[in-house]
Amino acid sequence: LSAHERLGATSHHPRWAVAYKYPPTRKSTKIKNITVHVGRTGKLTPIAVLETVHLAGTEVSRASLHNEDEVARKDVRVGDTVLVEKAGEIIPQVVKVIKVKRTGNEKKFEMPKKCPVCGSEAKRFGDEVARKCINAQCPAQVKQRLEHWGHRNAMNIKGLGPKLLDKLVEQGKVHKISEIYTLSKKELAHIERMGQKSAQNLLEEIEESKDQGLARVLYGLGIDYVGQHIARVLTEHYNSIEDIMNASQQELERIEEIGGKIAESIVSFLKEEKNRKLIKDLQSHGVRMQEKEQQRAQFLEGKKFVFTGALDNYTRNEASEVIREFGGRVTSSVSGETDYVVVGNRPGSKLEEAKNQDTHILVEEEFYQMIENEELPE
Template sequence: MTNLTKEKAEKKVKALRKKIREHEYKYFVLDDPSISDAEFDQLMQKLIKLEEEFPELVTEDSPTQRVGGEVLDEFEKVEHSAAMLSLDNAFDAGDLRDFDQRVRKNLSGEDYQYVVEHKIDGLSAVMRYRDGSFELGATRGNGEVGEDITQNMKTIRSLPLKIEEQAEMELRGEIYLAKSEFQRLNEERLENEEAPFANPRNAAAGSVRQLDSKIAAQRSLSILIYDLISHSTREFETHLEVFSYLKELGFKVNWHQAAADIEAVIEICEHWQEERESLDFEIDGLVIKINNLSLREKLGSTARSPRWAIAYKFPAQQKTTQIKDIEISLGRTGALTPTAILEPVELAGSTVSRATLHNEDEIKRKDIRIGDTVLVQKAGDIIPEVVKVIKEERDGSEKEFKMPDQCPVCGGEVIRPEGEAVTRCTNISCPAQRKESILHFVSRDAMNIDGVGPALIEQLLENNLIEDYADLYFLKQSHLKDLDRMGEKSSQNVIEAVEASKDREFFRVLYALGIRHVGIGAARILAANFNSIEELQQASAEELEAIDEIGPVIAESIFGFFKERHNRDLLSRLKQAGIRLQKKESESTKFLEGLKFVFTGSLNNYSRSEVKDLVEKAGGRAVSSVSSKTDYLVTGDNPGSKYDKARELGIEILTEEEFKELIEEKNSSEN
C-alpha cells in the first residue's frame, strides 16, 4: 500500500500510461525500442499496482487492459457501417494492364496515380474509435455482418487504445501473426504435446476468435492498418494523405508505395514477387488502389468488388504428388465435379490431400489419369488444383477416368448441356442436391437458421421428414425429438429458429432460394428493384438484364428459375408456411431513392454511421466525395473543402438541422 492521495495517484497513473504508450509505439509500431523489456515490465507493474490500489482510476484504454479480461459465452454480431467487398484478382501483367484500361475508360481523361500495398495473408478487421478511445473491433464475417472481437483486439500491442484525436473514426486493417512468432508458438505447442498450427493465418484467425482473451494475449498478434472508412471531422483528398495522418496518430500502417502508372505498378509487383520471403509476415500478393478518393467515388463498385482496386496474386506455390483416385462430388445445382484424391503433400503452409479437377474437358485436356504423378498448386494460394501431369513418370499402371453416365448418389440420368463444360444430374429430387440446397437455404447469409446443420439435415432426409427446404417450415417438435442428439430442448430450439426465420429481409430470401448465379450482392440489387417475389417472377429476361449490374447470364438464370414448375411449387409452399416473400414496410419506404448525399464537418446530433444508415434505409446513398452527380451536401460545424466545391457545382446545401427536418418530415408523411 502507498500513502498517495487519490489526486497524486491519478497524476502518477496518467504519467505512467503516457510513458508506456510511447514505449509501446516505439517497440510495436516503429520496431525501435529505447528501453529493455525488463524496464518496460517495471513500468507496467507500477501501473498495475496503482490501479489495484485505486480501482476507480482504471479506464478501458489503459495499457493494463491488454492482458485479457472476462471469458465470453459467445461473440456478439456486429453490422458493418459499410460493406467489406472482395477484390477482383490479377494474376499477371496482362491482367493488370486490362484493369488499367478499364480505369482509364471509366475516368475519361482524368489524371490518376496508383498506390501499391502488401496483401497480407491474415484476417481483416474493422476498428471504431470514439473521442480518442478504441471502442469496437470486429471481424469481416460475411462482409455485411461480423463478430465483436473487441476484447481480443485490445491485446494487440501495435493497436493504440488511446489516440490524440477527439473524433469518431472507423478503420480497417489486417491482423496477422509474424513468422517468427508462429515458429515460437508451434515449438511451444509441440513441447506441450499439442497439435501445431497449420500456418500463420490459421493461427491468427484462431487467436482472435478465442472466447478467452487471455489466450489471445499470449499469441503476440500484430495489425497493419490499410484504410480509413470514415472520420467525423476531417476530410482527405488522397489515400497517401490518409496514411500520413494515421501514422501521425500512432497507427502501424501497411507498407505502401506510390506508382505513377500501371507499368510502375508491374515493376513493384515483380520486385515483391522476388522479395516476399524477406518479410517476417506472409503476403500472397499486392493490392493496387487508385490514390485520389474522389476518383474512387466516380469509379464506384460492382455488387461484389470496387472498380478502383485490384489484388495482384503471386504465382502459386507448386509441388509434385500422386493421384490415388478420382471422386465425384455434387453441388446444389446438380453439377458433378471431379476431385483428385492425392497422396498428402505440404503446400503453401498446409497439408493438401484433395484437388479440384474442374470438369471433364479439363481432365481430357491435361490427360489426367488415376495413378499419375502430377504437379499441384494452390490457385491464388487458396484452392488446390492439378497443374499438369508428369508423363515421364508413367509406368503403364495408370487408369483413364470417365465421367459417370448416372448420378453416383441417386442413380439418375446425368447430362451435359450443349455449350456447357459441366455435367449435371437431372433429378431435382437427388438427395445430394437436396442436401446442398437446404444447407445453402439455412446458411448465415441466407435464412440464418441456427441449429440446422449438415448432420441434422442428413437425418431429416434419411428419415423422409423433409424433401426440400420448404418442408422445414412444416416440421413439428415431435418429428425431431427421436433423432440423434435431439432432446427436448434441442428440438424446441430448432423449431423456434425455423419460426424466427420467417421474417428475414427480402434480399436474404432471394439469396436463400439458390437461384444459380445469384449471390448475396445480386440479391440485394434485385431487392432494390422489386418489391415482391410476384413482381420478380413477372419480369422478362430483357427487363432483368436492363438493371445495372445484372448481366445476361444472371438474367437468364432468374427467368429460367421461375419457369421451372418445381420451383413455383416451392415458392407456393413457402408462402403457405408464412414466409414473407415481399419487402417489409420499412424496406419499401424509399423516399430518398436514387439520391446521393455527402456529409461534411462535425455533426452534433448524429454519428457518421447513423446518417449513413438513415440515408441508405430510405433508398439513398451516402458517398464520401462531392461531384456533379451529388444531390445534397449536408454541413456540420467547420465544413471543409467539400462545401466550396458543392457551391461551385450548384449542389443544394443543407444544414444538419435541415437534414433532420427532411428525414423527420418524410418519415411522418410515410406513416
C-alpha cells in the same frame, strides 16, 4: 466460359477480383483417387484426392477437376503426378499432369453415367460441359439445397447442420426446402440424439428464418450465379419476388452488375414450374419475400390511427395502406389505445369520441404533412 463466369460472383467480393491479389502457389503431388461430388443443382464434379501437400498456408488433399471434358483435355489419370495450384480463396486446381513421371500404372478416369449417390441417370444437357443427376429428389442435392438454405448468409438456421440433414433426408422427413417449415417438435425429437430442448431451439430458428427478407431468400434459393452480392443488387431494384418474376431478361440486364449470364439464370430459374411451386409453398408457410421498407416503417411503428370523414386526396383504403407502409396500424373505432384520429370532410361520431378520449386529432392537411415529412406531428 470466362474465368469470371466460371467462378461466379458468389461472395461479397467477386472471387476473380480477389484471385489476382495473390500470386498463385503451385506444387506437385500425386493423385490417389478421383471421386465424384454431386452438388446442389445435381452437377457431378470430379474431385482429385491428393497426397496431402502444403500449399499457400493450408494442407491440400483435394482439388477440383471441374468436369469430364477438363479431365480428358488435361488427360488426368489416377496415379498421376500433377501440378496443383491455389490462388486467393479459390479451391485448389490441377494445373497439369507431369507426364514424364508416368509409370504406366495410371488409370484413366471414366465419368459415371449414373449419379453415384442415387443411381439416377446423369445427363449432359445441350452444349453444357456439366453432367447432371436428373433426379430432383436426389438425396445429395436435397441435403445441399437445405444446407444452403440454412446457411448463415441465407436463412441462418444454425441447428440445421449436415449431420441432422443426413438424418432428415435419409429418414424421408424432408424432400425439399419448404418441408422444413412443417417439421414438428415430435418428429424432430424422435431423431436420434436430438432432445426436446434442441428440437425446440431448432424450431425457433426455423420460425425466425421466415423473416430474413428477400435478399437472403434469393441467395438461399441457390440460383446459379446469384451470390449474396447479386441478391442484394436485385433487392435494390425490386421489392418483391413477384416483381423479379415479372422482369424480363432484358430488363434485368439493364441493371449494372447483372450481365447476360446472370439475368438468363434468374429468368430461367423463376420460370421453371417446380421452382415457382417451391416459392409459393415457402410463401404459404410465411416466408417473407418482400423487402421491408425499413426507413419508412420506423416512423409510424406502433402508432394506431382512426379515420373519420372523407379525405380529399385518398380513399380510405389508400390512406390505410400509407399508414401501414410506414409501420402504423389503422383501427375502426376510437379507444384509449388510439394515437391519432384523422378528420376529413363530414366526420362522424368518432370525432366526438376522440375529443372525449383526449386523442390527438389531425386535420387532413396535418395528415398529409406528416406523411410528406415522415415525421410525427407535435
